[in-house]
Amino acid sequence: MKWLLLLVAASAFAQEKTEMIGQLGGRSTLLVLHSTRSADGSLRHTGEYIVLPALLRRFVDGESSPEIGVTTLREGTTPILFGREPTGELRGSLRGGAFKGIRYGPGGQERERFEFSGQFPEMSSYKASVRCQMRDAGYSS
DSSP, rough: OHHHHHHHHHHTTTTTEEEEEEETTTTTEEEEEEEEOTTTTTTEEEEEETTTTTEEEEHHHHHHTTOOOOEEEEEEESOOOTSSSSSSEEEEEEETTTEEEEEOOOOOEEEEEOOOOEEOOOOOGGGOOOOOEEEETEEOO
């Protein structure tokens, strides 16, 4: 039993987390991938992406092949994709901290192009203003 726990713990530490930001079509999107390397050198990926303007969340699951340099991620609406129809598929090249390719719909039709990078934009150009009003039973602040 102890060996099983050690094996599970070692595989958890072998995961690599990658966060990328980019464009899915014309929408800003954050992609988070957890990767595990197989014995043959391929990478197994799980994760999610969030389309920022709409806060639309999709889960991904797939693999990267080192020989041909192709990454394929099935996409779905739940964290467990096994046994469920995918809502789409991201196919592209994942190299040097960048993931570029095409998103396909469930029938294999091309939907939109995407490009993600590990280079996040600087926050110095970001400007935001927040306004809050509280009202309850005649009281306000």
